[in-house]
Amino acid sequence: MPGPPEPLIDACQNGNCVLYVGAGVSAPAQFPVWKTLVEDMMSWAGSEMSMSPSLLQAVEGAVQAGEFTLAADSIVSELQSGDELEHLHAYLQHIFDRPADLTPLHQLFRELPLSAVITTNFDRMLEQTFPEAGDRVLTPHDTERLLELSAKREFFIAKLYGSLDRPETLLVSPAQYEDAIVGNRQFAEFMESIFVSRTLLFLGSSLEGISAYLEGIRFRGGEQQHYALVAVSGSAWKAKAAMLQRRYGIQVLAYPENDAHPEVYAFFNRLVNEVKRRERASSRTTATLKRVVLENIGPFEHLELELTNTWNVLLGDNGVGKSTILKAIALAMCGRDAKPYANRLLRSGTRHGRITLETNQGRSYATDIFMSSRGIEVESRPVGIMEIEGWLALGFPPIRAMSWRGSFGPQGEPALQRPTTNDLLPMMSDEPDPRLDEVKQWIINLDYMKRTADDDSQHDRAFYSRLQDQFFDMIRTLTGELEVEFAGVQPEMWQVMVRTDDGLVPIESVSQGTAALIGWTGLLLKRLYAVVGDMENPMQAYAIVLIDEIDAHMHPRWQQSLLHDLSKLFPNVQFMATTHSPLVVSGMQADQVFRFERDAEGRVERIEVPQDMLFGRADQILTGRGFDLLSTSDYETQKLIQEYKELVRQSHRKPAADDKAAQPLEHRIATLEAQLRQRLPTPEEEPVKRRAIELIDALLDETLSADLPEAKDMLRDRAQKLFDELERQPERWR
Known part of the structure; x- marks a missing residue:
């Protein structure tokens, strides 16, 4: 058989390969493969359980005909109806819950820098192979944790049929698995995100088993190439292999069927040697959002924008679609979660619109908004762009303010979290941003942890003290000479007190512009630490920020320095903002500025802004191509x-x-x-x-x-x- 393909070697080298392990991998350790397990289950059910003779005869017929999946489904269905599944779980523990020496193949697995392992096996050999996985051995019941680890590119083991340690998670038959997937949309989207963002290598499973697994999660492949190392005989396998390649991008690496399967060990041994021979990439480069295409969205029949990875500022009169562009990007990232707001974006007189986001690494994500008999629908392919790319993306509407609602007492140490659509949905609602009050609570929590953190805490007290100082240093940088210094937490009402030019006041008492700036930049800092807090400096991480009317309530002097200061504080954040201020765009590069206006027929079109129109005094910029004012006089x-x-x-x-x-x-x-x-x-x-x-x-x-x-x-x-x-x-x- 041929050696490991180059793309597979590259995927392993870069930590982008996910190993799918079927029952055949554990067979050398005397664990049963699927066919044997079904036959044993049939014998056990016939002798130990009250299965009717007629049903037992039907199951035997299915086994003799090679319909092992049908036989397993029948056994599980009968035990389920008799409320006897716990007996089946005990039987499985008896078969699989025993120690076993690692096979030479398992030893080779340890030599590969795998991204993750997915398995349908019940035995514990993978846990023995990768003891460092620890509490990252998960099941479909742990979708939130799987999404978090996937977004952070941390290693995990996903046991699709459940864990023997948690009987409530066990799934025995393919029908049970398919039912579980149908009832857990979030898990199905997680599986799809893995399939479109990583390279899968299937091992220890038949072509039929691979097909059943993929059909269970009901999606088709994309441009990602996958591989399946499969034992075959005869020629019928070629048609099945062609189908897997056509529908899912899976290249079948076939070898002659035999009892010992020496080809598998030889293949992995060569794969390990090839990966070791090459210098492994130090880290995977995070993709950035490079291109946005809108079709029948808002006022745009068709719009294409090539973005920079730093600043992208939208200019234009009111009503030309600047905010719509930001909301469209947010909707494409949120997918179905943004369905309540989708009808606001569909172009008038049309029934179908599309938003396409492309990364600088060539991956493309399309989200369709369309009218059906059930109303407005949202479909994304592939789903879960934030999970696939590992992006933290935040959206801020134009109205941003802190309320006088009281905060709660200290809520302890927040755990690391993953990016979620809740970071973007407030931009879609057209309502004041409710999240800025979270910043007050965060400051209270930091103040508490810097005084009470102990050996069981994630960080020491100095860490929380530095983070609180970092927050107020950031505000000092953005507000210049304005005094806003942390003065403590008032415990009776849990108010954050700050020292200002007017004395000691609650943080809610600062001006509207100051509160808005503290709120949204504080929330960005908070979320960076929540998602990538294990980085040396989370402010250096990549994130996407969509912000409507970035200059709202700000003094002109702040507007002049805002973009420069934010770029210095968050050098790898990709900003996309709207503004009506010449002071914001003054000195920007032409490719960072997008201006829109309506033509004589009322259609919105993009107008190129020459570089020299972004230099000079504010009045010169206002009368230039960026704003097209006839005069700045009263x-x-x-x-x-x-x-x-x-x-x-x-x-x-x-x-x-x-x-x-x-x-x-x-x-x-x-x-x-x-x-x-x-x-x-x-x-x-x-x-x-x-x-x-x-x-x-x-x-x-x-x-x-x-x-x-x-x-x-x-x-x-x-x-x-x-x-x-x-x-x-x-x-x-x-």
Whole structure:
């Protein structure tokens, strides 16, 4: 048989291979394979249990015909109806709950850097092989924990048919397993996420067994390649192998059927040697969100966006779909959990829309929103993008504020958690974000743990103290000179107290803009520590943040520095935000800014923003391609400018002989010039410098006659140069 394929070696080398272990792997240790187990169960049920002769005869007929799955289902169904399953569980413990020496093949398993092991076996040989798995030996009853470990790429053993230590988890027949999957959508999505994000290697199972396992979780494969090492005979297997390749991307690595199966050991021995021979990748690179495609979503018939892995800021008038883009990304990540909000995104007059997210590593995730006889439906393929990619993604609606609702007392040490759709759903609801109060509770918990942590805690007291300091250091960086310092927790009402320029106040008393900033950045920090708290510095982790109106309630000075400060604090977070502020986008790269406007027919289109339109003063950016304002002057000044321009055009059209008629026109033009001189400031940015230039202009007007414009311009230029020199070298003028 051929050696291990290169993609399989690469998957093992990079810790991306999941081993699927069937009963054939434990057969050398004298544990029964499926056929033998069903025959033994039939004999036991006939002699030890009250199975009717007619049913026993039917089961025997099924076994003789090779219908072992049907036979097992019949036995389990009969015992289930008689409330005698506990006897079957005891029988299984008698067969499988015994010590056994590891086989040479199991020893080879230990040499591979596997991502996980999935098995239908009841014996404990895999637990013996990987003792480091510890409490990470899980069943379909432990879906939440499986999702957490999968997202973090931590090793686990998944026992699909349950564990002998937990009889309530045991599943004996394929029908029981299929029923369990149908009743546990979250587990089915977990299995699909494993299938589309890892490379599976099937071992110890027949082609029929592999097909039954895959059909039980009811999904088709994607672009991921998988492998099955299978003993075969005759030629009928080729059609089954072709079906597995076509439907699930499983390449069958066939070898002649025999009793000893030496080909399996030789294959794994070579696989281990090949992996060892190569330098293993130090870590798997986290993918980033690279491309978003919307079809019939919001105002967009078709939209494609190529994202940067740092900042992506959306500009445009109200009603052009900026918030819709953020909500569409959130919905695609949430899948069915966002179904209550899906009808808000479907384009008017259409019955089907699609959101496609693509990573920089080439993986694609499509979510369809469509109308059916049951109403709005949401289907994602593959499901569970956050679980597959291991992404933490958070979404923040435009209204972000802390409430005065009281906090609870200390709630102890939070356990590590996984990313969930609850991190994104508040963005979809169009309601004020309710999560910002969680930050207050988190501060209370940190304050408690920094004083009470002991040897049984996850971290020492210094860790919680540093984390609390890190939170307030972050706020200090974002708010500049504003004083917001932690002053303690008031235990009577469990209020977080902060020291501000106004004295000691509850944290809820800070301004709306400060509270919003504390809330959403604090929640980001909290979730990073909850999900990747085992990293040396979770602030260095990758995450996706979707935030609507990032500049809301913020002073212009904060808006100017916000993006720079956030990038410094969270260098690997990918932000996607909307704004109406020129100060936010000032100095950004053109590929980080996306502007939308409606054309003459009312269709929304993307407008390219030239790089030079993102540099300069705020008024220059506002009148550039990023915002397309005609003027930054107030409304009354714009009316005066328009009148002035119109009168000047009229004066140019008057005949020279009509001097008397032109006098009122010239008087009005002179009046407007005087008014506009007062209303339109000089282009200097600093107020003191601007006032000085205006004073010089006034002195020049009084001193020099109107027929000496060149002299006035020369003196004004000289004054400007002196001001510039003073700015460059102020010490020379002291």
